[in-house]
Amino acid sequence: MITLSSDFGSPYPAAMKGVILRDSDARIVDVSHEFPRQDVPGAAFWLREVLPYFPPAVHCVVVDPGVGTDRAAIVVRVGDHAIVAPDNGVALPAARAIADDGDVIEVFEIETDEPASATFHGRDVFAPMAAAVHEIGVDSLHEVADLVRADGYEELAFPEPTVSQTGASGAVLVVDGFGNAITNVPGEAIEDRFGQQVRINGEPAPVRRTYATVDPGQRLVTVGSHGNVELAVNRGRGDEAFRVGAGDRVELSY
Amino acid sequence: MITLSSDFGSPYPAAMKGVILRDSDARIVDVSHEFPRQDVPGAAFWLREVLPYFPPAVHCVVVDPGVGTDRAAIVVRVGDHAIVAPDNGVALPAARAIADDGDVIEVFEIETDEPASATFHGRDVFAPMAAAVHEIGVDSLHEVADLVRADGYEELAFPEPTVSQTGASGAVLVVDGFGNAITNVPGEAIEDRFGQQVRINGEPAPVRRTYATVDPGQRLVTVGSHGNVELAVNRGRGDEAFRVGAGDRVELSY
Amino acid sequence: MITLSSDFGSPYPAAMKGVILRDSDARIVDVSHEFPRQDVPGAAFWLREVLPYFPPAVHCVVVDPGVGTDRAAIVVRVGDHAIVAPDNGVALPAARAIADDGDVIEVFEIETDEPASATFHGRDVFAPMAAAVHEIGVDSLHEVADLVRADGYEELAFPEPTVSQTGASGAVLVVDGFGNAITNVPGEAIEDRFGQQVRINGEPAPVRRTYATVDPGQRLVTVGSHGNVELAVNRGRGDEAFRVGAGDRVELSY
Known part of the structure; x- marks a missing residue:
């Protein structure tokens, strides 16, 4: 294959x-x-x-x-x-x-x-x-x-997030075709906060397990299929709603 | 497979x-x-x-x-x-x-x-x-x-068109990648009218068997490969020319 | 297959x-x-x-x-x-x-x-x-x-370029998904001019072997993988930078 x-x-x-x-x-x-x-x-x-x-x-x-x-x-x-x-x-x-x-x-x-x-x-x-x-x-x-x-080769490392007791500081790695902004912040940073609110770059957003638990067009913070924190919109584009693209910083505060 | x-x-x-x-x-x-x-x-x-x-x-x-x-x-x-x-x-x-x-x-x-x-x-x-x-x-x-x-399951039915002696009343089911607006109106509604005109949502349009029988950029009403009435433009987008999208109503009158 | x-x-x-x-x-x-x-x-x-x-x-x-x-x-x-x-x-x-x-x-x-x-x-x-x-x-x-x-069949010929001692006159055949404008001018027309400048439709542009030898966003003239002269931009769209599309004329002068 x-x-x-x-x-x-x-x-x-x-x-x-x-x-x-x-x-x-x-x-x-x-x-x-x-x-x-x-x-x-x-x-x-x-x-x-x-x-x-x-x-x-x-x-x-x-x-x-x-x-x-x-x-x-x-x-x-x-x-x-x-x-x-x-x-x-x-x-x-x-x-x-x-x-x-x-x-x-x-x-x-x-x-x-x-x-x-x-x-x-x-x-x-x-x-x-x-x-x-x-x-x-x-x-x-x-x-x-x-x-x-080979004598040597090029390495590539993704930026490392920092997770603290008050939140996490990371970056958007990629935006997928749905517009979900996939960050390098591990899902553990929000996994005991489903149903609550966090702040993303200063603005509040609900932490949810699934897209469909907010109304169409509404923002949410979730754990994507990669295990990382994702910024999303139900039936919409998270990158536009959160105004971020690949490489941009993401500050998550509880 | x-x-x-x-x-x-x-x-x-x-x-x-x-x-x-x-x-x-x-x-x-x-x-x-x-x-x-x-x-x-x-x-x-x-x-x-x-x-x-x-x-x-x-x-x-x-x-x-x-x-x-x-x-x-x-x-x-x-x-x-x-x-x-x-x-x-x-x-x-x-x-x-x-x-x-x-x-x-x-x-x-x-x-x-x-x-x-x-x-x-x-x-x-x-x-x-x-x-x-x-x-x-x-x-x-x-x-x-x-x-x-399974004890039961979700059904899905497409909207039913109505066909009468003066025309047909239906809806756009999907728009394909070419911009053809595919309706739920059966092709039989126009199959003895090729070469004639009908009205779509009040505006006249020619009924043709094939796209190439009208000039590039011109609208036509045809029977698509699915057997349904399609609103099309030769080498253009029917959805834009007829100003319809998926779910919109289509009134066809002879 | x-x-x-x-x-x-x-x-x-x-x-x-x-x-x-x-x-x-x-x-x-x-x-x-x-x-x-x-x-x-x-x-x-x-x-x-x-x-x-x-x-x-x-x-x-x-x-x-x-x-x-x-x-x-x-x-x-x-x-x-x-x-x-x-x-x-x-x-x-x-x-x-x-x-x-x-x-x-x-x-x-x-x-x-x-x-x-x-x-x-x-x-x-x-x-x-x-x-x-x-x-x-x-x-x-x-x-x-x-x-x-078959008794006969339709032929199709691409437009023929003319190459002279002062340059070449041709056309854009296609624009690829990267925005590279692929012309019908044979690569031979520029293959002893790498590192030099030519004029494309009157405007100067550098002749280079590879995209990465100019800065991102800069124009270049190169020989594409098809062996033809291509109008390109490193990490950008050549068709936009050279303002040409499929079928447009390309005058290359030394």
Whole structure:
């Protein structure tokens, strides 16, 4: 199985699929091609939330604002999974989330002399490598042509929230397609306050378990499916109602 | 085969696919993840139009404005198909459309003690159930864990049009991505009037078989691929030209 | 393998998939359902860029502003590929790009008496034909029911650029989802000018190999993954910055 993730929209991923299907008969599963454009932390967040639900697979990830520069291309092995991606940190949070106890994260670098277009490494570098890794097997990365153990690699860490007895201080990590603003504040910060009010950036909002417990159009603070505090509106957009976007600070006070 | 339908956009459906692929090797086919947000009648319409074209399958449907409330989750069996969905009526028009003569619609309720996130039952309830039904088989729903025969279930009916000798009175059911306003008025109401004019909400419009028989930008009234009267514009948006949206009344007069 | 391409958005392609899966167990791969609406040259461009990367397949293409008129429906055979499409030229550039040396392009016409909706031939004509061709095999098109050798067919040619010693004169073929304006001017026109400036429609712009070599928000002229000159903005939209859209003229002067 090969999963595909990118910020390419349509139709560029189809060329990647064609390349993969020329070289393998892997089942292909689209994770998303609608990641926020050239937003490496945003894509890293979604991959961390989604890839751990998959069975062992080769994950081909292309969110790559540095395409055509000298940024490296890597393959990250963790357990029975491999993630093929640019070396910009996008794969690391997902790799750590996939890792079971005792799993080590190993990183290989793609060293190829093949001519690649300067602008579409998804088709010319990452898709062929994903197919090659799939065919040889995640256990045998040392046998894959053009792959060598990396000396180092780019890390990526999400901003850390602070939680205190009077509230929490954090940031919006991403806004999903519904307009829910997903923060880095752990759900524990509000989990004994359902039914009560808190303040978000100074303004009061009710803490609720589910969207439908407030009227349509009303704001709420909830624990999202990722386990984090979310700023939402029932049948509306939380990012607009709370006036926040990805990266903005969120002060939660009891 | 498991089909997936939701209003989730991207990337939430990928987590559902991961969960399904952990538990089964079913072929997964996306019906749509772009259903109108939290619009149960709209989704029910599209499912009724699309699912009957599929061979026997497990259809996993998540358009669920009541997620996290005490609405039930159900599995609807009809013929060799099963539809896994929230108990809000979204599955019923499709089930009736799939039913052949003599097919009975049976409804089971999902009773699970598994912890689920309050907000993402697609991943935590519906996808695992779709995989379980697929693995055990639609004929053996009584053997699926956490599934019991339902005492009752929510129905959903589309508004009924009235057709008379002077025209028809109905409503817009949905607007498709092209901007065609699909009504509940049966195509028979105009099928002997191609080439003539009718009035829609008082304004004249030509009745045509195909979009291309009027100039680009011009309005027309036609019979859509669903067999219903559609308000359209050749290479444009019928909803804007006729100033109607989902739920609005449509008075057609000869 | 059957690939699907259309301008249908969602959920109409799902009905096509259902029809195909009733008649065959082909692997289905979506190329795109987001082609520019009813833009035959735009779709023809993307198909030419993407389909040659695929292994032998049946490609089902529906971009069909003439649906319901007397335009013919055809199957184009080239090598081990077949393209099922309306006879409006959309398939021809891709067929020529797929053709290896010595491959001949053969065109068959779909002659069916089956009732089809006037507006959804994707579901009623093209999908069933794609499944039939897949089941019988591209080598045996003469055995497919309702398929006869065509007397002729519609061609489609992209506008030809002119390249001189002082620059090049061409047009924008398509704008991709990133906002890159892809022209018909061959990359050779600028390939010895990286690092220099040229003028685009009179205004200076730097020629660069990659987006990331200019600051975010800055314009550049580059060679895209298709080998053509592209007008782009690093992390922005080239079409807006250069004020061009599909079909607009592009004068490049050194």
